[in-house]
Amino acid sequence: MEIQDIIKEENKVYSTPELLDDVHMHYCPGCSHGVIHKLLAEVIHEMGLTERTVGISPVGCAVFAYNYVDVDWVEAAHGRAPAVATAISRLWPENVVFTYQGDGDMAAIGTAETIHAANRGENIVMIFVNNAIYGMTGGQMAPTTLLGQKTATSPYGRRADLNGYPLEITDIMATLRGTCYVTRQSVHTPAAVKKTKAAIKKAFENALAKKGTSVVEVISTCNSGWKMTPVQANEWMAENMFKEYPLGDLKNL
Amino acid sequence: MKVEIIIAGFGGQGVLSMGKILAYSGLMDDKEVTWMPSYGPEQRGGTANVTVILSDDKISSPVLDSYDIVVALNQQSLDKFVPRVKSGGILMYDTSGIHKRPERNDVKVYPINAMEATLEIGNPKAYNMVVMGALLEVMPYKLPMENVVKGLKKSLPERHHNLIPLNEQAIEKGRGLI
Amino acid sequence: MNDEIRLMKGNEAVAHAAIRYGCDGYFGYPITPQSEVLESLEALMPWETTGMVVLQAESEVAAINMVYGAAASGKAAMTSSSSPGISLKQEGISYMAGAELPALILNVMRGGPGLGTIQPSQADYFQATKGGGHGDYHLIVLAPASVQEMVDFVALGFDLSFKYLTPAMILADGIVGQMMEKVVLPPQRPRRTDDQIREQCPWATTGRKGLRKRNVITSLELESSKMEIINHRLQARYREIEKNEVRWEEINTDDADYLFVAFGSIARICTKAMELAREEGIKVGIVRPITLWPFPDKAIEKAAEGKKGILCVELNAGQMIEDVRLAVHDRIPVCHYGRLGGIIPSPAEIVEELKKMIND
Numbered sequence: 001m002e003i004q005d006i007i008k009e010e011n012k013v014y015s016t017p018e019l020l021d022d023v024h025m026h027y028c029p030g031c032s033h034g035v036i037h038k039l040l041a042e043v044i045h046e047m048g049l050t051e052r053t054v055g056i057s058p059v060g061c062a063v064f065a066y067n068y069v070d071v072d073w074v075e076a077a078h079g080r081a082p083a084v085a086t087a088i089s090r091l092w093p094e095n096v097v098f099t100y101q102g103d104g105d106m107a108a109i110g111t112a113e114t115i116h117a118a119n120r121g122e123n124i125v126m127i128f129v130n131n132a133i134y135g136m137t138g139g140q141m142a143p144t145t146l147l148g149q150k151t152a153t154s155p156y157g158r159r160a161d162l163n164g165y166p167l168e169i170t171d172i173m174a175t176l177r178g179t180c181y182v183t184r185q186s187v188h189t190p191a192a193v194k195k196t197k198a199a200i201k202k203a204f205e206n207a208l209a210k211k212g213t214s215v216v217e218v219i220s221t222c223n224s225g226w227k228m229t230p231v232q233a234n235e236w237m238a239e240n241m242f243k244e245y246p247l248g249d250l251k252n253l
Numbered sequence: 254m255k256v257e258i259i260i261a262g263f264g265g266q267g268v269l270s271m272g273k274i275l276a277y278s279g280l281m282d283d284k285e286v287t288w289m290p291s292y293g294p295e296q297r298g299g300t301a302n303v304t305v306i307l308s309d310d311k312i313s314s315p316v317l318d319s320y321d322i323v324v325a326l327n328q329q330s331l332d333k334f335v336p337r338v339k340s341g342g343i344l345m346y347d348t349s350g351i352h353k354r355p356e357r358n359d360v361k362v363y364p365i366n367a368m369e370a371t372l373e374i375g376n377p378k379a380y381n382m383v384v385m386g387a388l389l390e391v392m393p394y395k396l397p398m399e400n401v402v403k404g405l406k407k408s409l410p411e412r413h414h415n416l417i418p419l420n421e422q423a424i425e426k427g428r429g430l431i
Numbered sequence: 432m433n434d435e436i437r438l439m440k441g442n443e444a445v446a447h448a449a450i451r452y453g454c455d456g457y458f459g460y461p462i463t464p465q466s467e468v469l470e471s472l473e474a475l476m477p478w479e480t481t482g483m484v485v486l487q488a489e490s491e492v493a494a495i496n497m498v499y500g501a502a503a504s505g506k507a508a509m510t511s512s513s514s515p516g517i518s519l520k521q522e523g524i525s526y527m528a529g530a531e532l533p534a535l536i537l538n539v540m541r542g543g544p545g546l547g548t549i550q551p552s553q554a555d556y557f558q559a560t561k562g563g564g565h566g567d568y569h570l571i572v573l574a575p576a577s578v579q580e581m582v583d584f585v586a587l588g589f590d591l592s593f594k595y596l597t598p599a600m601i602l603a604d605g606i607v608g609q610m611m612e613k614v615v616l617p618p619q620r621p622r623r624t625d626d627q628i629r630e631q632c633p634w635a636t637t638g639r640k641g642l643r644k645r646n647v648i649t650s651l652e653l654e655s656s657k658m659e660i661i662n663h664r665l666q667a668r669y670r671e672i673e674k675n676e677v678r679w680e681e682i683n684t685d686d687a688d689y690l691f692v693a694f695g696s697i698a699r700i701c702t703k704a705m706e707l708a709r710e711e712g713i714k715v716g717i718v719r720p721i722t723l724w725p726f727p728d729k730a731i732e733k734a735a736e737g738k739k740g741i742l743c744v745e746l747n748a749g750q751m752i753e754d755v756r757l758a759v760h761d762r763i764p765v766c767h768y769g770r771l772g773g774i775i776p777s778p779a780e781i782v783e784e785l786k787k788m789i790n791d
Contacts, residue, residue, distance in 0.1 A: 083499075087496075276438055286613055315606065
């Protein structure tokens with residue numbers, strides 16, 4: 001095929017999602033955030049929700065999500081995204097509100113807001129990016145850091161006696177009567193990406209149907225924080241993270 | 254016209270609600286009013302008091318040093334507020350449970366036995382309205398009864414409006430104590 | 432009699448005033464002595480009438496962040512609390528100031544520090560007027576002295592915060608929250624429709640209806656040169672507020688030899704003290720700051736001209752007095768009388784303090 005044919009519109013097999021801005025992302029090469037942003041942008045656009053979606057960005061690496069995905073955004077204080085989302089969702093019931101939170105935001109400083117928004121069954125979507133480390137501040141221990149995992153604040157590895165155990169907040173969320181859909185996915189292979197996209201879509205459908213809170217946890221890599229190459233990070237994740245955080249639906253009503 | 258009143262007793266004697274009914278009655282009579290309680294845990298079991306001011310003009314301080322009328326419903330309240338009745342003012346107290354009588358010659362003193370009168374009515378909840386009846390009788394500012402009834406209606410939630418005749422009866426009983 | 436004239440506690444009156452203003456959302460957490468605000472709203476069920484959302488949050492922190500979210504989406508939202516709870520809310524308040532959002536916060540002050548007491552206090556003056564949370568910012572701070580002002584300042588607070596896109600605070604004390612007075616409620620205003628909000632608040636995160644450019648509400652800017660510009664914009668707005676929105680009340684200042692300066696319900700007690708002092712031939716007047724920020728410094732400076740001294744009466748160890756001293760440039764003696772820990776001074780005590788000041 002000649003290049004003139006290849007670039008014809010009808011031969012296009014892949015393009016940047018309509019709602020993903022064509023700008024340089026601040027994420028490190030190999031980071032999972034870029035893929036998850038893309039999936040969000042695709043789902044919102046494909047579901048025709050561009051004019052009705054409001055995102056809540058966290059404190060953490062994804063604080064600048066508002067620079068990439070072309071919907072309205074509110075940047076929340078650390079851990080408070082579910083509270084911010086609660087108010088907007090209740091006051092604009094026609095709109096769809098999602099939070100985009102990291103492990104520190106969701107499972108440490110914002111645990112109360114996370115649990116209570118879900119327990120009230122707010123009609124929101126929570127995207128929970130769990131990479132077991134604090135990326136933005138330079139690789140400190142997260143509530144989800146694995147036992148033995150070395151971070152800037154657990155330089156000899158996380159110890160249960162000193163630091164407690166990895167917090168499986170998604171499992172807790174699944175026990176709450178306010179949640180309708182709780183799932184754990186990843187984005188390290190094309191197949192996993194497809195599944196995650198389907199999960200995000202389902203979560204948005206639940207919010208539209210006012211079914212309650214949907215939680216999509218995405219087990220992710222932080223190769224910079226983990227001090228690995230992107231490929232090593234994917235392997236390490238599959239080998240270690242999935243044991244602690246098995247993939248699949250925890251609840252699907 | 255301006256009358257500055259404090260009603261003091263145990264929590265549970267209906268001190269605050271009596272003050273509220275008095276204040277609402279004043280409001281129904283087109284007066285300016287303030288109702289300032291002691292608040293907090295002491296409402297429950299300890300001593301409680303409420304300052305009620307009824308006035309033709311705008312009221313400045315809701316908190317006072319001395320009062321035109323002191324209504325004391327237990328010994329502690331009596332001890333505390335006897336010195337704070339203005340000279341020429343009125344001191345009314347319930348004699349039940351009082352073992353030390355007040356010593357003031359420059360004020361009008363009205364001992365009443367509201368507890369006994371309440372027992373005669375047969376409903377302990379009417380106690381504060383018996384006291385209020387006595388207070389209305391001695392108060393130089395004559396609050397018309399129709400506005401007191403209006404005040405009762407406004408103060409009580411509608412589900413308790415069936416109790417208004419009992420309250421009126423208690424007020425009349427209280428007036429009779431003077 | 433007009434049915435809109437009622438006898439109400441200040442806290443209860445705020446609930447009615449919020450509904451009647453057309454407030455869109457109230458988010459709160461119980462704490463004495465202001466729980467009647469949330470209790471009254473839950474009992475009044477405004478979601479059945481005006482559509483106002485009322486929510487008991489899991490904490491003061493969550494409540495203020497709900498207000499932040501509501502405000503970001505252009506809605507008129509409020510919260511209320513008392514001193515320890517207001518401390519918890521400072522994070523959210525600072526974010527709202529940084530993100531230039533309108534909101535109303537009621538603080539019914541109790542004695543501190545720490546858990547302190549549930550009795551009345553004015554010890555949060557510094558916190559309210561000098562920022563409170565982190566960063567360079569001010570709130571518009573209104574100090575009600577009556578239940579009627581509790582009502583009136585709900586509308587005023589919302590209007591000012593929307594006009595200047597900065598949060599406003601009603602700084603009340605336990606006295607005005609807990610006492611009952613005659614109050615005239617304003618007529619019910621309709622809540623703004625969603626389309627009206629989109630028009631009035633084009634910056635709000637209401638969803639990209641009509642595929643307009645996206646709106647982002649944030650207080651973050653990592654580039655210092657841009658962050659400085661944002662700070663200058665905030666400061667310029669504060670100067671504008673200082674120019675336009677100073678409010679105060681004066682009583683008998685013209686012929687006075689001395690002045691009381693007091694805010695909130697303490698100004699009312701000072702009014703009684705003034706009457707007592709004047710009966711004894713001591714000519715004293717009162718300046719009552721109504722906006723604590725912007726502070727009526729020029730009004731106080733003018734009222735103080737030719738006076739022999741000022742007595743600041745506060746329910747704290749000496750906070751507003753610093754602003755009064757600055758206002759009069761220490762040209763005349765400025766003394767302080769404060770009661771702490773929830774004790775309310777009586778009018779006679781205040782007169783005694785005035786005499787002490789005169790004799791010193």
